[in-house]
Amino acid sequence: MNEQGNASTAGTPTAPLAPGTRRPGGRTARTRAAVRDAVLTGLVEHGYPGLTVEYVAEHAGIHKTTLYRRWENIEGLVADALDLAGEDSWAPPDTGSLEGDLRALAHTTAESFTTPATAAAPTAFIAAAFQSKRAAEALNAFYAGRFARCEAIVARAVARHELDRRTDAGALVRAVVSPLFLRLFITREPVDGELADRSAAAALAAARAGVFDTATAPDGTDAPAGPA
Template sequence: MNDSIEELPAPAPGSARPGGRTARTRAAVRDAVLTGLSEHGYPALTVEYVAEHSGVHKTTLYRRWGSVEGLLADALDLAGEDAWAPPDNGSLSEDLRALAHEVVEAFGDPAAAVAPTAFVGAAFQSPRAAEALHGFYEERFRRCEDVVTRAVARGEAPAGTDAAAVVRAVSAPLFLRLFVTREPIDGTLADQAARVVLAGVDAGAFVPA
């Protein structure tokens, strides 16, 4: 095994994310966690597997992350540090449609959906994974709220529209089919979800009483 990656401490809470070798270490570990989840699922993921596939000694993994739960939580945290931005197509209708289609693209293809589905599955088995998954999606939805804020400014949505509720409502029926009823999703369903939410926005259903 390659032990050449420098062993550096994890960043303190609230501090700037480190770059250089520390960033490469986190990325290598994250990739190994994703691979392990895809190949074996959360129950079979081990620190030894991550060490072998990341090139980071297991002693370092235990020191920095503590356990498989810590590795999983940091992988989700790292995924949430990307530069992803919500769609901005000039209309609420098109933006909601684009958000719904992103869910289909992420989970509709069985091959592409293995890792994100495994993260969701792990959240049902690990409280720490559940907390990390909640944080990841909370950040994603927070970014998506700009779609509704812009729509209100353009006069496409009533003042006071609950942006957080709107963006969650778009993906809710798709996630229901994915993880509860275990039914397939496609572009037609994505369009339907977007139309339903848009109708609710137009009717003022997302303005708190």
């Protein structure tokens, strides 16, 4: 990581905070949100290599000494911005059927990265993760949280007898979004509603065929084959 600015001019920086932690008696929600917004704006405008502590300080209205002391460097700022993004109230779609839920999830994912008003920030975060180990770890934690919330999709499907209760929810959800991310960030091919439908349909067929079944149910007990 190529840090901009000299941390030594701001006093001795403390150890960076791990995602999800809080410094006792430290930053307020308002300060953290202002820093998050400045980081997002900077990533969108300049990319990770062009983002500096000075830029964040100016746009957040917070002295850079405070930023160095609490976040240590740009990596810490980006990681914490992602950590804060994961504290939202997002919930997976609930359409009343497994097929509907998977299709809605695929369409939401595609639209979030192809609609100009919403695409800039998440795309910038993913780009930063390719250049910063801490940003990559924070991005991993962010999506781990998203996939964990999507366990509700499988739980509801099991309750409706649409899936075997051994179905690995994380594997199923990853199968839905993986073709989208491949095109978005690797092959740079167009992503549209038709692709979202195909991705959901393929994952659904695989789930029904038992491709994502584990040896045991989520509660750790052996589960017979077939719907619960």
